[in-house]
Amino acid sequence: MSDTDSPNARAEIIARRLGYSENFSALPWEDLLAIAAFCHEETVQTGAAVLVEGKPADRLYVVERGKLALEKRVQLGRHSTPRNATIDYVGPGRSAGFSTLVRPFVYSTSAIAVEPTRILVIDGQKLRQFLEDRPAAGLKVMQTLAALIGGRYRQAIDTLTYFLSIVSHELRSPLAAIENYLQVMLAGYAGEVTPKQERMIKRSILRVTDLRSQIGDVVDVARMRPEQIQADFCWFDLGEVGTQAIEDVRLAAAEKEVRIKVEPPPAFEPMVGAPRRLRQVFTNMLSNAIRYSPPGSTVTFRAWYDPDAVYLRVSDQGPGIPSDDLPHIFKDFYRAGNTGDVTGMGLGLSIAKKIVDAHHGEIAVENLMDDAGNTGTQFTVVIPRNLNTPEMERRKWQAETEGGATQNEQ
Amino acid sequence: MSETPYILIVDDDPDILENIITVLETQPFRLATARDGRRCMDLIEEEVPDLLILDLLMPRMDGWGVIRALRSEPRFAQLPIMILTTVIEDASRRRYELETGMAMDVQAYVQKPVKPDELIQRVYGLLAVEKNV
Numbered sequence: 116m117s118d119t120d121s122p123n124a125r126a127e128i129i130a131r132r133l134g135y136s137e138n139f140s141a142l143p144w145e146d147l148l149a150i151a152a153f154c155h156e157e158t159v160q161t162g163a164a165v166l167v168e169g170k171p172a173d174r175l176y177v178v179e180r181g182k183l184a185l186e187k188r189v190q191l192g193r194h195s196t197p198r199n200a201t202i203d204y205v206g207p208g209r210s211a212g213f214s215t216l217v218r219p220f221v222y223s224t225s226a227i228a229v230e231p232t233r234i235l236v237i238d239g240q241k242l243r244q245f246l247e248d249r250p251a252a253g254l255k256v257m258q259t260l261a262a263l264i265g266g267r268y269r270q271a272i273d274t275l276t277y278f279l280s281i282v283s284h285e286l287r288s289p290l291a292a293i294e295n296y297l298q299v300m301l302a303g304y305a306g307e308v309t310p311k312q313e314r315m316i317k318r319s320i321l322r323v324t325d326l327r328s329q330i331g332d333v334v335d336v337a338r339m340r341p342e343q344i345q346a347d348f349c350w351f352d353l354g355e356v357g358t359q360a361i362e363d364v365r366l367a368a369a370e371k372e373v374r375i376k377v378e379p380p381p382a383f384e385p386m387v388g389a390p391r392r393l394r395q396v397f398t399n400m401l402s403n404a405i406r407y408s409p410p411g412s413t414v415t416f417r418a419w420y421d422p423d424a425v426y427l428r429v430s431d432q433g434p435g436i437p438s439d440d441l442p443h444i445f446k447d448f449y450r451a452g453n454t455g456d457v458t459g460m461g462l463g464l465s466i467a468k469k470i471v472d473a474h475h476g477e478i479a480v481e482n483l484m485d486d487a488g489n490t491g492t493q494f495t496v497v498i499p500r501n502l503n504t505p506e507m508e509r510r511k512w513q514a515e516t517e518g519g520a521t522q523n524e525q
Numbered sequence: 526m527s528e529t530p531y532i533l534i535v536d537d538d539p540d541i542l543e544n545i546i547t548v549l550e551t552q553p554f555r556l557a558t559a560r561d562g563r564r565c566m567d568l569i570e571e572e573v574p575d576l577l578i579l580d581l582l583m584p585r586m587d588g589w590g591v592i593r594a595l596r597s598e599p600r601f602a603q604l605p606i607m608i609l610t611t612v613i614e615d616a617s618r619r620r621y622e623l624e625t626g627m628a629m630d631v632q633a634y635v636q637k638p639v640k641p642d643e644l645i646q647r648v649y650g651l652l653a654v655e656k657n658v
Contacts, residue, residue, distance in 0.1 A: 284611060287611045288538060288611055291541070291611050291637040291638045292541050292544070294638040295541060295544040295637070295639075296540065296544060298638060299544050299547050299548060299641055302548075302640070302642060304548055304551065304641055305547065347615075
């Protein structure tokens, strides 16, 4: 029996390989040897699934040679076919199956070998037990793990945002060209337009505009981190923003013969917030209301103040939202069951909620029903009146720290 | 400024160029086009236009590069620029400031698609400002 075949020699080889890997490199030799006792090596062929999303996470893998693709199942809406999206590749020294160490111990991605790959397989239960028994080693491994997961998360978000902004531009450019041709034709620059052609061109513009704003929505979902919205906080005129939002939906309302009734407060007061984002919220609420309104009905847009906050409410005379759907309508890609032929991807309201949340406000939805059986839906947004611009935050922070310093001196 | 205003339109999308030309050729303007930033700079070297209509995302040299090149050259510093793009204005200004450390010095920022009448109005607005200066 040669040296490399003895159990001790093999454990040493494995321990050395563990020492090269990203999440065990901080451990001392005796810990590596102890972990090596419940490791073994395997070779997986191209296309083989090493671990599967949603399945119990009982093995942690370290790649020695070759490459694994981390894949996540993506399903848009409730009825489309799920697809796998590759979110990262795991090469030599890196690991897959972190979920083995984190409750609820269920894999959050799948890992597929993209070439013949040599992996170290670590028994998850034994590893968890080992780390519990040796808190010093446990702490080191978990600290490394937290940094790795944090890094992977940030990288995933950055990649997604970058990818979406490219996709969005690639999709918006041809749409802009189409819309441009339609506008030029509609204005008569390409010859006289018959009334029927005019109607068709107008419809086409409406559909193209819709599509363009939906593409914008997809990108926005990725960009809507609170700190990104709060960076745009400034003093602005709410009345002006409301008027712009009404302007955004005027064509759609006219098309459907829906009347927009506006009930502003006696006077608008200057406030702090992200005006371009709030315009998006109001435009979303209004176009949503118009979309579900029966022809000839009225959508009401009201605004009023109390000492602490400003309230904005959009109500329609549509069929209302099924009560099963009410708790979910602010989720990404969620569409209520009774939306029928109404187009859209179900992103508008989740975007609106993200924007309102970044303003420390609230958004609520209610179904209406009066004694006569008239239905409707009302969305209410509450925005606090004590928000600060980044400059105000900076000054406040400065005053606080300087105040603290003087107190200490006394 | 010569009798007939000379306008240079730069966009990598031939359909957008055709649209702008169709609209602007109804007016007493002299028009020229370029499909990328390098060609745009060559044409400006030959004759300085009275107005530059400029897209941002283009091959070879992009619109931000064109603005930077023009604004760092005294001969072209006064040339009015109208940005016509699908890129959102604040994102675009932030990018320019990050890259150059300067504010983006353009006279108009229009997001595509622009309605024909608005385009004509804006072009006359920019030409008039230049004449007064």
